[in-house]
Amino acid sequence: MTLKATSTSEIITKAESYDGIRAGIVRLNDVLSSPSYQTPQRPRTETQMDDAQVASWPQEAQTVLLLGLRHSDDNPRLDYWESGDTWGNRRLREISENLKQWLREKYDLAAHPLPYHLEKGGLFLKDAAVLSGIGIIGRSNLLIHPEWGPRIRLRSILLEGKWQLSEVLENFKPCETCKVYCQKACPVKAFPKGKFSRPICLKQMNADVANKVPEGEMGDDGQRNLVIKYCRACEFACPVGA
Ligand code: B12
Incomplete structure (x- = not known):
């Protein structure tokens, strides 16, 4: 199924209507061929989180909706790890669930919010964010957003079908x-x-x-x-x- 460009821009607009959110759309296969997936040894992390394990991705889900939440200097609590998660992750999870419901009601489409960790079924989020046009990778090794710099945290949602993709950022080279x-x-x-x-x-x-x-x-x-x-x-x- 290929949705019209208007639907894509409506979804981005909807996602960005949440305070401090930027969004982009990228093909799942493009994320899976990105540089982090070429590293010989995938780093594992031991931290536990509230996220449930996703056993497998549905075959029809070929597109990724990427969300970035602003973590500004004056709201440090978003980054605090408290009782099993950060407050920023809790907010991103809540927004993902709202979007999932909205997509079902508006387009009769299934969306699948993914967990944070690769070990639980998540994606390499910085690569996905670059490819969905949210930012670039800076010399800090972090994703740099044009307005918010690296003060942004990421989350992904799998969408069914093929969508019009966001464009990657051109001419944004702040580290040079x-x-x-x-x-x-x-x-x-x-x-x-x-x-x-x-x-x-x-x-x-x-x-x-x-x-x-x-x-x-x-x-x-x-x-x-x-x-x-x-x-x-x-x-x-x-x-x-x-
Ligand atoms: C494991 C992990 C860690 C580990 C290891 C980090 C590492 N880079 O290996 C540790 C615990 C050390 C860590 C530290 C931090 N982390 Co961390 N971490 C992760 C996690 C879970 C996976 C990252 C990973 O393993 N990447 C794979 C390794 C091999 O790749 P890499 O070093 O990131 O480099 C790749 C990219 O740069 C990419 N790349 C480079 N150029 C280009 C160009 C293009 C076009 C593309 C597509 C890709 C690309 O290719 C490189 C590999 O070849 C992600 C969440 C997620 N699910 O993605 C968060 C994540 C990367 N961390 C994040 C943050 C914020 C941090 C910290 C600041 C700590 C904090 N306060 O949370 C530090 C910063 C360290 C730093 N300067 O990079 C954020 C980054 C947000 C941002 N703006 O970039 C993420 C996305 C989580 C989130 N909440 O959103 N982290």
């Missing part, structure tokens, strides 16, 4: 003339020779897990919940969207 503030800001120097090192970055992430802080919601015991505040130094140093 930048003094690479992101790499210089890294507390553990995770960019040896200018390239992102996952094991070095992980040292910082593990230290953040070990240093939870009582800045969450008020618990039953009258104490604030412990939260993980993952490092965002490379992200906050980026002048794009600052």
